[in-house]
Amino acid sequence: MAVYITKSVSETEALAARVAEKLTGGEVIAFSGSMGMGKTAFTRGLVIALGGGDVVSSPTFALVNEYDARLTVQHFDMYRVSGWDDLYSTGFFDYLDTDQVLVVEWSENIDGALPENAIRIAISKGEDESERIFEIDGIDL
């Protein structure tokens, strides 16, 4: 596991760009961390770096957003998923084993369904308001 500290939204996006560089398709990126930690900002930086443009929005209401880029990105919000049947009906399982990249917010809620090789990113608050600590597991930057 590696730890990274960012001091602004643009630094978070830059960190995401470093992750994006390493992606080859088929990865599952699992975020954990409370509200306002920068999960959506990270995803925005990731999709921009993959050449998809500034198109990311929170999938809170859609459950999943799809972005076309160098690799197709499926952006899930599992905040409201509370059981296996719920998860099944998001279509999550249908996207596994494809060459698309799955980005999962609130992955705490589907921990038992994450593949073993998932890239896990835990985000927490740093010393001041704009500082964020990223603990990244499952990929070398």
Next chain:
Amino acid sequence: MLILAMDSSATPASAALLEEDKILSEFYIHTKQTHSQTLMPMVDSVLKLSGRTLDDLDCIAVSAGPGSFTGVRIGVSCVKGLAMTRNIPCAGVSTLRAMAENAKGMSGVVCAVMDARCAQVYNAMFRVEGDTVERISEDRALPISELFEECAAYGEKLLLVGDGAELCYKTFASFGAKLLQPQLRFQRASGVAYAAKEMCENGETVTPDALMPVYLRLPQAERELKKKNTMNTEGSK
């Protein structure tokens, strides 16, 4: 009797046309392309190349589940859309029953099994002998470990078919279970068609509006879905 059948319940997709006992045409594709791109061109091809139209059909059949959430919905809505225009009777075939057709002509107990993820499977059991397929269990969802206990009693008579077959074979091989060859391992529209023919003969077809996808409830998962004790309850949406 002319039956148009299609399957898009998992990764492969296919369409077939069955006339009496003969498959007139069949189109099968097993790639990562989405069914929404491949299914309708296949349906169009099997009809056109066989010189038939929708007006000639007595029944449209589909594997209505179990299977992938989106896959099953694509298949069922496709069939509903086509059948409604002419009020053609529909047959919602169990995906597991359809794949049991692949073992017809063999002798033994078919364990039709689809990967439901996280060490769980969709399964049904059938006895095959000559040209008969006899169902010996309902369609169900259960942990692989539980299925293992039940299947071990069949020993070498057990025939594994479906996209979960290879997964089960890893452990089931220990009691002599056999894995169907790759060309027979997956569900196909021709299997859906033959199973639908039986449903037509038994008066089990439905009107297009009554055709519904079938989802099996996953069993109480062996492992918890939610991560324990680490949910941050700060804030709410």
